Amino acid sequence: MTAPPAVLAAPAPSDPGAALTRRRVRVGETLFRLALLSCLVVAFAFLVWIVAFAIYRGWDRLDARLWENMPTGRVSRIEGAGVQSAITGTLWVIGTTALICLPIGILAAIYLEEYANNERWYNRLLELNIQNLAGVPSIIFGILGLGVIARAMGLGFTVLTASLILALLVLPIVIIATREAIRAVPQSIRQASYALGATRWQTISRQVLPIAVPGIATGSILALSRAIGEAAPLIMLGAVTYITFNPNGLDSAYTVLPVQIFSLVIEAQAGFQRLGAAAIVLLLGLLLLMNSLAIVVRNRFQKRW
Amino acid sequence: MGNLQEGLDMISIASDRPTVRIAAPGADRAGHAGTAGSTDGPGGPPAVVELDRVSVFYGDHEAVRETSMPIRQRRVTALIGPSGCGKSTILRTMNRMNDLIPSARVTGRVSYHGQDLYAPEVDPIEVRRRIGMVFQKPNPFPKSIYDNVAYGPRVTGMKVGNMDDHVEQALRGAALWDEVKGKLRSNGLALSGGQQQRLCIARTIAVRPEVILMDEPCSALDPIATGRIEELMHELAQHYTIVIVTHNMQQAARVSHYTAFFTAEVDAAGVRHGKLVELNDTGKLFTDPDDKRTEDYITGRFG
Numbered sequence: 206m207t208a209p210p211a212v213l214a215a216p217a218p219s220d221p222g223a224a225l226t227r228r229r230v231r232v233g234e235t236l237f238r239l240a241l242l243s244c245l246v247v248a249f250a251f252l253v254w255i256v257a258f259a260i261y262r263g264w265d266r267l268d269a270r271l272w273e274n275m276p277t278g279r280v281s282r283i284e285g286a287g288v289q290s291a292i293t294g295t296l297w298v299i300g301t302t303a304l305i306c307l308p309i310g311i312l313a314a315i316y317l318e319e320y321a322n323n324e325r326w327y328n329r330l331l332e333l334n335i336q337n338l339a340g341v342p343s344i345i346f347g348i349l350g351l352g353v354i355a356r357a358m359g360l361g362f363t364v365l366t367a368s369l370i371l372a373l374l375v376l377p378i379v380i381i382a383t384r385e386a387i388r389a390v391p392q393s394i395r396q397a398s399y400a401l402g403a404t405r406w407q408t409i410s411r412q413v414l415p416i417a418v419p420g421i422a423t424g425s426i427l428a429l430s431r432a433i434g435e436a437a438p439l440i441m442l443g444a445v446t447y448i449t450f451n452p453n454g455l456d457s458a459y460t461v462l463p464v465q466i467f468s469l470v471i472e473a474q475a476g477f478q479r480l481g482a483a484a485i486v487l488l489l490g491l492l493l494l495m496n497s498l499a500i501v502v503r504n505r506f507q508k509r510w
Numbered sequence: 511m512g513n514l515q516e517g518l519d520m521i522s523i524a525s526d527r528p529t530v531r532i533a534a535p536g537a538d539r540a541g542h543a544g545t546a547g548s549t550d551g552p553g554g555p556p557a558v559v560e561l562d563r564v565s566v567f568y569g570d571h572e573a574v575r576e577t578s579m580p581i582r583q584r585r586v587t588a589l590i591g592p593s594g595c596g597k598s599t600i601l602r603t604m605n606r607m608n609d610l611i612p613s614a615r616v617t618g619r620v621s622y623h624g625q626d627l628y629a630p631e632v633d634p635i636e637v638r639r640r641i642g643m644v645f646q647k648p649n650p651f652p653k654s655i656y657d658n659v660a661y662g663p664r665v666t667g668m669k670v671g672n673m674d675d676h677v678e679q680a681l682r683g684a685a686l687w688d689e690v691k692g693k694l695r696s697n698g699l700a701l702s703g704g705q706q707q708r709l710c711i712a713r714t715i716a717v718r719p720e721v722i723l724m725d726e727p728c729s730a731l732d733p734i735a736t737g738r739i740e741e742l743m744h745e746l747a748q749h750y751t752i753v754i755v756t757h758n759m760q761q762a763a764r765v766s767h768y769t770a771f772f773t774a775e776v777d778a779a780g781v782r783h784g785k786l787v788e789l790n791d792t793g794k795l796f797t798d799p800d801d802k803r804t805e806d807y808i809t810g811r812f813g
């Protein structure tokens with residue numbers, strides 16, 4: 206084995222400083238950057254197009270009639286119609302969904318992160334299934350709701366049925382987001398707590414959860430904004446009707462904005478379609494609001510270590 | 511008792527010079543060795559914690575093999591040795607922190623005042639209330655300084671009378687009070703690294719443990735902060751039994767009464783196992799070790 210020469214002699218340039226100034230245009234570098242940028246532009250351009258189109262089509266219906274009046278099935282009354290029952294229906298359904306899926310999802314995530322020994326096969330099976338569940342098409346959940354909750358359990362086409370199904374649909378999202386938030390809490394905090402004689406529940410409730418709250422809140426809001434835009438499962442669950450009253454309880458008939466939009470835009474007359482476009486703008490505004498809230502919560506309470 | 515008093519006097523002398531430097535360990539430093547201790551005769555104070563042929567496994571891997579040693583009352587015992595020799599692992603068996611690693615398993619006997627810590631009826635929560643721990647990286651809770659200190663007494667349901675007084679006492683005990691008394695409500699994470707580590711010590715002594723385990727408590731700190739912590743350790747040793755893991759041999763020589771040298775042995779299959787080589791009075795271990803391997807390590811021929 207021969208030792209490499211101790212010093213690799215560098216060729217001595219005549220003017221070392223000048224060598225630094227020969228700036229080149231790197232073609233590959235520039236092309237790659239443009240390719241990345243154009244991908245972003247494509248995604249963003251379509252969003253802008255949709256929003257602009259909806260605003261344009263629904264412009265003369267974007268006023269108080271939208272939320273003050275009920276929908277109608279009659280062409281003659283369409284100019285005075287709104288989507289109030291769908292707005293209140295959405296609020297009822299999403300509110301109930303949140304009450305069902307947040308406690309269950311958060312507690313399930315705490316179990317998986319803090320209690321479950323993931324060397325046990327049943328815990329791994331649970332985990333795998335939750336991930337798979339997140340990939341099940343939402344229409345399948347609708348069929349489940351129709352067969353089991355609406356018919357076999359006899360809950361019918363009600364706010365409660367819709368909420369249960371939407372809760373099941375977004376449960377995996379809540380669980381996954383909460384687990385991420387809990388996992389981001391440094392292990393050293395748990396160890397410090399245990400070393401002081403705290404029990405597992407004290408450690409979780411007084412240290413881990415308070416630190417994880419912003420992450421959990423962000424994930425929960427995003428999960429609910431997914432639920433708010435769902436139409437497919439609710440089409441199976443009796444939301445496709447002209448409901449001309451606000452829900453007054455969990456056992457009430459209901460409709461929600463996405464389904465109402467669907468019902469409106471499939472009508473032939475322009476009046477229905479303009480109302481549908483205005484409702485789209487309303488729904489998008491609602492989603493945007495929830496997503497901004499998630500960002501605000503995340504930035505506001507973010508802990509830096 | 512005379513010996514003990516003398517030992518403590520020597521400690522306070524040493525503690526006036528927190529950044530005192532000890533020359534590279536070697537034959538020439540006999541005079542400096544063991545400023546803290548080496549005044550105990552054979553036997554010394556009673557053992558609070560006793561390890562008897564303790565082995566720790568992670569899964570099938572035996573990380574530390576058959577370690578036996580006493581941890582003596584109101585003394586500082588230092589665990590030194592190269593990386594991967596199992597010092598921290600052994601430390602964590604003493605308050606059952608290894609329980610938090612699902613694959614960890616302990617064999618042999620770890621006893622606290624004669625009680626087997628791993629007996630099935632023993633509650634690890636109770637163990638940790640009596641045997642506290644300070645970690646390598648300062649890890650204050652992201653809460654106020656006050657709440658950091660009050661957390662232990664609160665969760666353990668300790669009867670402390672006035673919590674404000676109790677917090678003040680603990681912070682004084684950790685030599686932090688004067689620096690933070692005006693800002694008890696500000697976040698513990700806003701303190702400097704050295705202050706954070708003293709906050710962690712205050713938090714630990716607030717539950718009045720009998721033993722404090724320190725896992726390389728100064729490795730993330732600058733020399734001045736390290737000096738403060740070492741000084742503090744001398745004071746704490748008057749009331750607490752301390753076990754410290756350290757990579758810094760000078761630190762072990764400065765702060766401890768007893769030093770245990772661990773090493774990693776590679777077996778025929780190429781697997782590393784930690785093993786206790788020698789436990790001795792600190793002065794003796796650093797000047798006249800009984801084992802050749804200890805001598806090689808402290809003189810820098812190995813490790």
